[in-house]
Amino acid sequence: MLRIVVCIKQVPETQEVRLDPVTHTLKREGIAAIINPFDLYALEEGLRVKDAHGGTVTLLTMGPPQAEAALREALGFGADAAVLLSDQAFAGADTWATALTLARAIKKLGGADLIFCGKQAIDGDTAQVGPMLATILTMPYVAWARKLTWSEDGNLTVERLLDHGYDAVETSLPALVTVVKEINDPRVPSFKAKLKAKKEAIPVWGLADLNLSAREVGLSGSFTQVVKVFPPPARGTPEIWTGAPEELAARLWRRLKEQSQAQL
Amino acid sequence: MDYLLTEEQQMLQDLARQIAHERIKPIRAQLDEEEIFPWDVLADLAQADLCGTVIPEAYGGLELGCLENCLVLEALAEGCVGVATTYAASFLGAYPLLLYGTDAQKHRYLPPLARGEALAAFALTEPQAGSDAGAIQATAVKDGDFYVLNGAKQWITNAGEAEFYTVIALTDRSKGVRGASALMVEKNDPGISFGKKEKKMGIRASVTREVILEDCRIPADRLLGKPGLGFIITMKTLDLARPGAGALAVGLAQSAMDEAAAFAKERHQFGAPIFSFQAVQHLLANMATQIEAARALVYAVARHIDSKPKDYSKQGAMAKLFATDMAMQVTVDAVQVMGGHGYMREYPVEKMMRDAKILQIFEGTNQIMRNIIGLALNKEYSKKK
Ligand SMILES: Cc1cc2nc3c(=O)[nH]c(=O)nc-3n(C[C@H](O)[C@H](O)[C@H](O)COP(=O)(O)OP(=O)(O)OC[C@H]3O[C@@H](n4cnc5c(N)ncnc54)[C@H](O)[C@@H]3O)c2cc1C
Numbered sequence: 001m002l003r004i005v006v007c008i009k010q011v012p013e014t015q016e017v018r019l020d021p022v023t024h025t026l027k028r029e030g031i032a033a034i035i036n037p038f039d040l041y042a043l044e045e046g047l048r049v050k051d052a053h054g055g056t057v058t059l060l061t062m063g064p065p066q067a068e069a070a071l072r073e074a075l076g077f078g079a080d081a082a083v084l085l086s087d088q089a090f091a092g093a094d095t096w097a098t099a100l101t102l103a104r105a106i107k108k109l110g111g112a113d114l115i116f117c118g119k120q121a122i123d124g125d126t127a128q129v130g131p132m133l134a135t136i137l138t139m140p141y142v143a144w145a146r147k148l149t150w151s152e153d154g155n156l157t158v159e160r161l162l163d164h165g166y167d168a169v170e171t172s173l174p175a176l177v178t179v180v181k182e183i184n185d186p187r188v189p190s191f192k193a194k195l196k197a198k199k200e201a202i203p204v205w206g207l208a209d210l211n212l213s214a215r216e217v218g219l220s221g222s223f224t225q226v227v228k229v230f231p232p233p234a235r236g237t238p239e240i241w242t243g244a245p246e247e248l249a250a251r252l253w254r255r256l257k258e259q260s261q262a263q264l
Numbered sequence: 265m266d267y268l269l270t271e272e273q274q275m276l277q278d279l280a281r282q283i284a285h286e287r288i289k290p291i292r293a294q295l296d297e298e299e300i301f302p303w304d305v306l307a308d309l310a311q312a313d314l315c316g317t318v319i320p321e322a323y324g325g326l327e328l329g330c331l332e333n334c335l336v337l338e339a340l341a342e343g344c345v346g347v348a349t350t351y352a353a354s355f356l357g358a359y360p361l362l363l364y365g366t367d368a369q370k371h372r373y374l375p376p377l378a379r380g381e382a383l384a385a386f387a388l389t390e391p392q393a394g395s396d397a398g399a400i401q402a403t404a405v406k407d408g409d410f411y412v413l414n415g416a417k418q419w420i421t422n423a424g425e426a427e428f429y430t431v432i433a434l435t436d437r438s439k440g441v442r443g444a445s446a447l448m449v450e451k452n453d454p455g456i457s458f459g460k461k462e463k464k465m466g467i468r469a470s471v472t473r474e475v476i477l478e479d480c481r482i483p484a485d486r487l488l489g490k491p492g493l494g495f496i497i498t499m500k501t502l503d504l505a506r507p508g509a510g511a512l513a514v515g516l517a518q519s520a521m522d523e524a525a526a527f528a529k530e531r532h533q534f535g536a537p538i539f540s541f542q543a544v545q546h547l548l549a550n551m552a553t554q555i556e557a558a559r560a561l562v563y564a565v566a567r568h569i570d571s572k573p574k575d576y577s578k579q580g581a582m583a584k585l586f587a588t589d590m591a592m593q594v595t596v597d598a599v600q601v602m603g604g605h606g607y608m609r610e611y612p613v614e615k616m617m618r619d620a621k622i623l624q625i626f627e628g629t630n631q632i633m634r635n636i637i638g639l640a641l642n643k644e645y646s647k648k649k
Contacts, residue, residue, distance in 0.1 A: 188283055191313040191326065194275055 002055030002173075005112040006046040006079065007102055007133070008039040010063050010070035011123040023092050023219065024226035035070045038118025040077075041179045044186040045148065046116045047078055053150075056080045058109060062090055062101050068202055075197035076189035083109070087206035092219030095124075099132035101217055104210040106137060114156075115176040119144055127178070134176035141176040142169050146183050265556060267563055269335070276317075276332055280339035283308055284515075288343030295346060295469035296615050299461070301425055302347045302469050309351060310380020318355060318362065323374035329570040330504065334511035334562055341515025345619040346469030348515070350383070352508050353421035353470070356627075357384025359501040360430045360446045364489035373428050373448065382427035387417035387449075387475050388498055395632050397432075397498060398441040402477060404433040406484065411435070411447060413455070413480040421626075423473035424458040427451050431477070432498055435491045444494030448486040455480030466618030499577065502627055506580035507569065509627050510562040510587035513620070517555045517591040520598035520616045524548065527602045527611075538601075547601055551594045558587040578640035585633035588623035595620040 012031040020027050046057045059074050061067050062085040071082040085105050093101065106112050115134070120127035127143070134141030146166060147159040156173065159166045161180045207214060215221060241248055269277070287308050295302055309315055318333050319325025326332075333355070340348040358377055361370060376382040393399035402415025413433055423429070429449040436443030449456055459474030489497060525548055528539035538544050565583040569576050595617040599606035606613045624630045 188287065188308045188312045189279060190311060191276060191279055194279065195272070198271075198275075 002049065002053055002113045003109075003111065004046045004049055004055050004057045005106055005109065005115045006039070006043045006057060006059050006074075007115065007117045007129070008043065008059055008061050008070060008074055009036045009118075009121045009123075010034070010061065010067040011036045011121055019229050024229050033066065033070065035074060036118050036121045036123075038120060038122070038179065038181065039074075040118075040186045041181055041183055042116035042118045042177075043074055043077055043079065044184045045145075045177070045179055046114070047187070048184065049114060049148070055113075058083065058112075060102060060105055060109075061085065062093070062098055062105075064091075065204075068204075071202055072197045072200070073189075075200055076194040077187060078190055078193045082200070082202050084202055084204045085206075085210070086204050087217070089207045089214045089218045092222065093217060094222035094224045095126050095128035095132055096223050097217050097219075097221035099129050099136055100221065101210065101212065102129070102133050103136040104212055105205060106133075108205065108210060111174070113173045115139075115174075117176065117178045119178045119180050130176055130178040137174075137176070139174045139176055140171045141178070142171055143178045145177045145179045148177070148183075265560075267560075273332060273335055276328070277335040277339050279312055280314060280336040281342065283312060283314075284340050284343030288340070288347050292344040292347070292469070293609070293612065293615065295344065296466075297468075297609075299463075299468045301471055302344075302350060305347050306350070306380060306383070315351075315354075315380035316378030319358070319374050319378040320362075320370075323370055324378035325374065329566070330507055331563060331566040331570055334507055334566045337508050337511040338515035338518075338559075338562075341512040342519040344469060345512055345516050345616075345623070346467035348512050349467050349470045349622070350422060352505070352512065353385060354383045354426065355508070356386040356501065356505050357422070357426065357428060357430050359504050360386070360488050360497045361448070363500055363504070364446070364493065364497055368485070369448065369488065376427070383422050383425055384428045384430065385420050385422040385426040385475075386501065387420045387423070387429050387431045389418050389420070390416060391418050395629055398495070400432060400434065400444065402431070402433040403437065404431075404435050404445060404447055404487075406435065407481075409484050410481050411484055411487065413447070413449065413477040413482065415477050417475040417477070419462065419472050420475050421470055421472055423471065423475045424461070425471055429456070429475060430488070430501075431475070432494045433477075435487075435494075439492065441495045442492050444498075445491045446488040446494045446497040447482065448488065449477070449480060449482055453480055453482050465621060466615065467622050503577050503580040504569065505627055506584035506633075507562055507566045509623055510558065510565070510583035513584075513587035513591035513623050514555060514559045514562055516616055516620055516623070517551070517558070517587075517594040520591075520595045520613050520620075521548070521551050521555060523611070523613050523616075524551070524598035524601040524606070527605065531602075531605075544601055547597050551597055554590045554594060558590040562587050578637050581628070581633040581636040581640075584627065585630050585637070588620075589630060591620045591623055 010033045013034045018027040050057050057079040059071055059079045059082040061071055065086055068084050071084055075082055085101055117130035131141050142158040144161045145158045146161040149157045155170050157168055157170045159168050161182055287305055314336055316325030317328045317336055321327045337348055337352055361373055377384055388397055390400050404411040404413045431447050431449050432444055434443045435445040455478050457476045462472040528544055529537055531538045562583045565579045568579055598613040599617050602613055605611050
């Protein structure tokens with residue numbers, strides 16, 4: 001029986017994120033929330049492993065009380081259980097404090113054989129929580145997984161999507177895997193699972209439940225603090241050319257030649 | 265408008281709508297253009313538990329009613345009526361079983377349908393028997409513990425793809441219509457074969473083929489109800505299905521309306537969005553009003569059916585008639601609002617207009633709907649005096 005844990009995050013739907021001027025963390029009030037898109041692929045992979053090998057899929061998220069909605073939505077795809085980690089003290093957590101909180105929750109669950117995360121969350125874009133979580137739990141991790149295959153001895157071979165191709169890494173379990181969108185095509189929710197999810201009691205674990213002190217979590221448990229957030233400087237002024245392909249190619253050629261001469 | 269749907273009904277419709285928008289819309293033009301049977305979408309519908317909406321829980325379904333079925337069909341038709349017809353036709357094949365099947369028959373056929381592992385089809389129409397269904401010639405002759413079927417069923421939706429066929433055939437030729445019976449034929453039975461895929465104007469993701477029965481020998485326990493009930497079973501099946509055809513029309517028309525209205529906001533002529541012209545607004549206003557009226561009627565009839573009245577032929581026919589005539593008009597007008605763009609295959613309303621037409625023809629033409637309503641009125645007013 002594989003104990004599979006899928007970590008998901010509720011993120012703001014909009015691309016125009018607003019920031020808290022004091023903490024420089026994301027302001028979530030009044031913005032529609034969705035499940036981090038990459039996490040849906042992590043969930044699908046968890047469900048596929050369960051379908052093929054048996055086991056249980058438990059969802060885990062740390063977030064404000066509203067994050068329960070993300071768990072219920074995710075349960076609608078057929079996960080077995082969900083736990084919400086929510087406490088005033090968790091607010092403002094950086095990737096480390098988040099990973100530590102998740103790690104304690106996984107310990108409280110009795111451990112996990114396989115943990116899936118999305119490769120990164122579309123709000124913070126750090127891609128750190130998965131690897132940090134594995135590190136705290138002292139288990140191997142493989143990031144950017146685009147394909148899993150099982151060897152006969154129960155090891156997992158993971159194809160990692162890289163900039164120019166992929167490589168394959170073998171790992172024993174327990175392990176943590178972060179996934180890219182190429183890994184699967186997530187299923188649609190099931191009506192029966194949605195009905196069940198609506199009524200499911202979702203436990204909420206706080207500081208005390210996880211045996212953590214306020215110093216270790218949230219903003220005070222964070223090693224990093226955001227000091228400034230700014231849009232990256234625009235790279236020059238883009239030009240848009242229109243015209244016949246031959247004409248455009250010739251024009252581009254002239255421009256490139258001019259530029260390379262200028263550099264010489 | 266708030267139709268006072270329960271939370272569960274709302275969830276069901278949202279789920280179907282999610283599938284329509286995420287899984288059907290992106291591929292509908294390709295399904296239409298290349299006439300691809302939508303197995304992938306059917307797999308999604310199965311995963312979503314939507315293949316068992318009207319099937320009892322005892323056989324693996326959700327045991328929901330006519331209204332829920334209509335809500336799902338409406339939502340799917342917002343994506344593609346070809347796909348939605350494929351899905352709906354399977355229920356058409358299953359209604360005779362639901363209405364008249366024995367427990368053993370239901371156990372054999374309903375669970376695979378509910379799981380979405382198999383499709384069903386309803387085979388009534390023949391070359392000489394369209395609106396005049398009483399003119400069917402296919403026969404099912406008793407031979408010991410078997411029936412032997414002969415005949416040809418024309419234009420059968422899902423034929424060749426479905427595993428199970430509810431076939432209406434004469435078990436007693438001397439009795440005419442009263443000699444018709446409904447029998448379950450399976451795709452692997454000896455003596456059943458299928459004609460070529462018909463080339464259609466619209467709903468091209470759905471398949472329509474001939475079902476050919478040549479000394480097709482099936483166990484006698486495949487008969488539904490009693491010998492001679494075939495025609496009653498047919499009428500009850502169609503009565504139950506017709507609000508669904510209306511729901512397809514509502515979803516289709518809404519989708520055409522949405523396309524046309526969005527286009528009218530974007531398209532500028534004479535220095536203004538064409539939405540600002542009163543002539544265009546009036547078209548859109550009529551479309552919106554007609555759609556809402558049809559939706560209200562379809563839901564009302566579905567709720568009426570769910571209250572289990574003895575007879576609802578008239579109401580079922582009204583829902584189908586009004587909503588499908590509406591969808592034809594609305595899709596034609598949607599093309600008009602969009603002008604030349606609407607006529608181009610690059611935009612979806614062209615397909616919608618082609619798809620709308622079938623809704624006025626199958627499951628009884630709209631002329632036949634008026635006949636049914638007329639007949640019922642004649643009875644009602646004779647009684648009243
Ligand atoms: C795409 C498609 C899918 C189909 N799927 C199925 C299926 O799954 N199963 C199945 O059994 N059948 C199916 N059919 C058949 C369909 O139900 C018939 O086409 C329909 O009932 C009409 O019959 P007909 O085409 O022979 O038209 P006809 O009966 O020849 O009618 C021609 C015209 O005459 C009118 N007319 C006929 N009789 C009268 C009357 N008494 N009063 C007034 N007007 C009348 C009709 O309204 C129509 O306008 C399908 C047809 C199509 C095109």
